[in-house]
Amino acid sequence: MTSFAGRLLLLASWLSLAAAGGAVVELTDENFDKETATGVWMIKVYAPWCSHCRQLEPLWQVLAEEAAADGVKVGKIDGTKERAMMARLRINAFPSIFLLREGRTYMYEGARNVASFRAFATSSYQAAKPLPFHRAPNSIVGRAMGRLHSLPKLGMRLYRRLRDQHNISDTAIVLGFLAVPVLVGGVLICCLDALYVRRARDEFGPEHDHQE
Template sequence: MIDIFAPWCPHCRDLEKTWAALATELKGSIHIGKIDGTKEKALMQRFDVEAFPTIYHLRTGETRQYDGKRTLPALLEFARGGWQEVKPLPFYQAPNSLYGRISGRLLGLPNQAKEYYIYLHQEKHYSQLVLLASFLAVPITIGMGLICALDAYYSRQPHPWTPPVARAHHD
């Protein structure tokens, strides 16, 4: 089970002691974790969190959202089997499904690019102009390559709106 929280949220602070007691009670049988949604924005988007705290039960590609009381007995009941009564999220909303993992990688790309930029600028001392030119060169090169490939493919084929007589001369 996982709790996605925000440090500034009063409901999250109220849940802290109960969540710690839950982790102690279930230690060794069920994994209990917490994610700071303010620091892990891509993961928060992947879970589609709209309010704090949000609690999920994750199991082998299925995700179920907990929507009950935030008391230790209620959370224990849900963790030990009550989750089976909750309908799992559809595959496109479940963050631990194949779709969720792929979208998580895509959502994390901007943050990875930012970290890579900071590393190159601060650690390797590349100038901002060189980094900007390098980052822009990649999509421009890919785009130009795709344009060339499409042009090479479509320029060899007669257009479907070309009259049959013109097609004969083209071949």
């Protein structure tokens, strides 16, 4: 009985320690900007089929629990699903590990153990060179790349909403999608034409409009 009670106490202590630590946050195309807007983040990009990624997974869980004491949040991105994030981070290998800190992005290329991860997130990152502005996922260029690669997903989401919630036929939806660029192009042409006419008036005078 005493042994059983001791095991329960040990289990309760372990659970309380785990709860005190952080949890790995699943980052997606939709929540990345909101989640990473504040704080320091260690992020890995992985693929479920990658053997090195599977070996890293338990270490990443431990890192999330221990790094909470350093004020560091830990996240992961499934590179096989989040295509916009793959483009923003310029991923070409799995796993890839990044540090987001004070508006800068650092690529981690050190040893794969918890102590090295924590050291990089808190201090040794200072010896690394941050990614250039155009490659940083939280820069204007990175955000624009993410929006561009999210367009197909947003279009499919809009299509399903129009079809399922508003009972609009596929033909009407396709025609509507085709009409949008035509309307936008027409507006741009009108704006350019108005600017050209105004410039012509400024250059040649009002009487130029009445010349044949």
